[in-house]
Amino acid sequence: MRHFALLASLLIPVRAAAQQPHPPVPPPLHVEVDSAHRRVLITGGPYRVPVSQEMPGMMMDMPATPVQKFAFPVDGWLQGFRIDLFDDHGHVLPHRLLHHLIVVNFSRRQFIYPALERLLGTAEESDTGDIRIPRSIGVPMRAGQDLGVYAMWHNDTGPEIPVAYWRIVLFMANRTLRPRPIDVLPAYMDVNIQTNPEENRFNVPPGHFEIGYEFSPPLSGHLLMVTGHLHDCGTLVKLVDAASGKTLVQVNARRDSLGHVLSIPRKLLAIRGEGLHLKAGHRYRVVGVFDNPARDTSYGAMAEMVGLFAPDHYREWPALDPADPYYHRDLVDLLANGATDSVIVGSGGPPR
């Protein structure tokens, strides 16, 4: 079982897998602005992708690479992305070779946790191809924002791939677009965040099991889109009004008879009206519901709701607080394998 199994779509945090002592230092990222197509292309590589070691019943992760940092090159709104893998001839490589890839924004805070924003992410079981959000909304980005990428390859079928690249293609809306898109930001709501974002696992006993986390948003706004991430045995994740107990939105997993999570749909909340309004200071609870059909406890489960949140006033978005121990812990974990800087090289560079 892939315990990293994460969400199929956008804006997902995952742990940085910081346990490897000496990861190889990757070459610098290549950052290119394709103004004609309003795209930003971030290319990492070349990487060597050896066959991953496997042990019975346990997946051995490839060494995690350092966070590769880059300065975001343009102002505008992010409206989608795609991740391509290719070799030194520009030939496409299978998407499942990329165990996960996460883009962190060191310049912005998360919605409910004082940790660093995870702008987008993908994993081997994610959908491939373009992921786009409606043109009426966009994630506001500024030139000079301090971003970083961490990724992990996983090659369980072989043979070794001597030269591999990943490329993140970011679809941007122009800064001058009118009417301007509504600002939306990733909203990550985990059912079991305790002291830091890397410690959200829990165990699921046989039978019915629920676990929840209560929070109050730092600012008001609307949830426009939600989906979820659930490990096996998970049946649903829901957002509940903690005062009234009323379920505000619920995402049900599609499962097989053994409780394996097959997929989790994406829910658009803003088809009519403005989506689900969340009020600053009000108490909400994000709840994961599990049904474990086995006789044994299932270990290391995760449950979270992720979505897009449109703040009523983006300027009220809370700033990162360097003195916050939770933020500090997140930063230390992210940078545990070191960090590299990129250069912007315009066009040219890796094959395409």
Ligand SMILES: [Cu+2]
């Ligand atoms: Cu997970």
